[in-house]
Amino acid sequence: MSHLLPPHFALSFDTMARGWCPGLTRPMASGDGLLARIHPPLGTLTPQQALVLSEAAHQEGNGLIDITSHGNLQIRGVRAATHAALLARLAPLGLDDAGLRAPYRATVLSPLAGLDEAELMNGRILAEQVETMARAVLLPPKFLITIETGGLFALDHLRPDLRLMATAPDRAQLVLAGAPPLACAPMKAEQLLSALPHLLHMLSALLEETGARRVRRLTGNARRAVLVQAGLGTAGLETAPLRHTPASERGESPAARPRRAPRAGIIVLKNGRCALLAAPPFGQMSARALEGVARLAEDLGLDEIRLSPLRGLVLAGLGVQQLPRAQARLAALGLILRADDSRLRILTCAGAPACARAHCNSHALASQLAAHLPSGPSDDAEIHLSACLKGCARREALALTLVAMGEDFAVIPDGGPLDAPLMRLPFAQIVHRLSTLPAGHTLRAAF
Ligand code: SF4
Secondary structure (H helix, E strand, O other), rough: HHHOOOOOOOOOHHHHHHOOOOOOOOEEEEEEEEEEEOOOHHHOOHHHHHHHHHHHHHOOOOOOOEEEEOOEEEEEEEEEHHHHHHHHHHHHOOOEEEEEEEOOOOOEOOOOOOOOOOOOOHHHHHHHHHHHHHHOOOOOOOOOEEOOOEEEOOOOOOOOOEEEEEEOEEEEEEEEOOOOOEOOOOHHHHHHHHHHHHHHHHHHHHHHOOOOHHHHOOOOOHHHHHHHHOOOOOOOEEEOOOOOOHHHHHHHOOOOOOOOOOOEEEEOOOOOOOOEEEEOHHHEHHHHHHHHHHHHHHOOOOOEEEEEEEEEEEEEEEOHHHHHHHHHHHHHHHOOOOOOOHHHHEOOOOOOOOOOOOOOOOOHHHHHHHHHHOOOOOOOOEEEEEEEOOOOOOOOOOEEEEEEEEEEEEEEEEOOOOOOEEEOOHHHHHHHHHHHHOOOHHHHHHH
């Protein structure tokens, strides 16, 4: 495909493998044309921005839009001939990345940041500060900092280089990725933030010097030295992986607060208003669906649409009386609104025809499989259906991973795409085995 493209963005999968990331100015060649990734600051769009984006996807792309696991948007099917028009349409929106270098957005945060009553500190304010610091240094394109301030949305499906974690309303700690992770002891948030620019600067130099593109590739000694030199190690270092204390373990009723946010449904916010979580099936929606969401947000008087790193949309600040109308309009756009929708149990990649490497149309097969699965809890996907061995949607293990291999699928219970398969089966047989699995059995029991 790359021979069809102007040289400045004719980038191949080999280039991608070396850590390159697509943007708006430099889109990526894919099976269905160019893929232009937009990085809305803090994962937030105004309704007006969403309207222009939907029109851009319709006119300059093939009408399909992805929400990524970092809460960014991808316009698919852009053509070399329409790329300039896409840039011209989006530049006035402040979503242009011309003149910027990747990572275009270094932080990922909860889509309820600033609104979640269980949040320990305001994640949006924190993320804005960290973005400013990250832009001041040269970081590898995939460098990622998760802003984990508590509340319903865990970000533990991501593989960040740094985790900035609130541990109390005024205290936080940093965790450097690696095996094992390295953490500084919790300290005053201001103290940590004042040390962060120096830490980022040293990590930038170290990554450049070693040729490593991710912090987890650095040695334990190197990571420890950087923390200590940044003045973050003096309070003591811990080496255990850290997780948030769930709200239920902070003395709140487990019944009152689920351990993780649902990916679809309604959440009551700290101001008493509601957030409506809507998920496009398998993270992809039509341009017309985004337009419909934007018009709904305008009609509801909302000034923002939030993008979730769980590949969904969040409309926050609704009154209870506004919910039925909003739900009806979102459902008519094809968005998932029920947390127990079985499509939320399946994670899948772009697949064919969007990806040239794909051995199957992963979205069509995932829909087919979901139709035969009983509905169930959806706070985490259980099945990964990958259209090739690369496993873009997820590298880590899930309860069941299915990898398209020519005519058949590799079946990998309790594993990831690169683990040894238990067997290979035609897709129809996999669907049959899962659909006839007695209630209460694990997915492994089907194979
Ligand atoms: S995992 Fe899916 S999206 Fe990734 S390269 Fe393979 S087919 Fe393409």
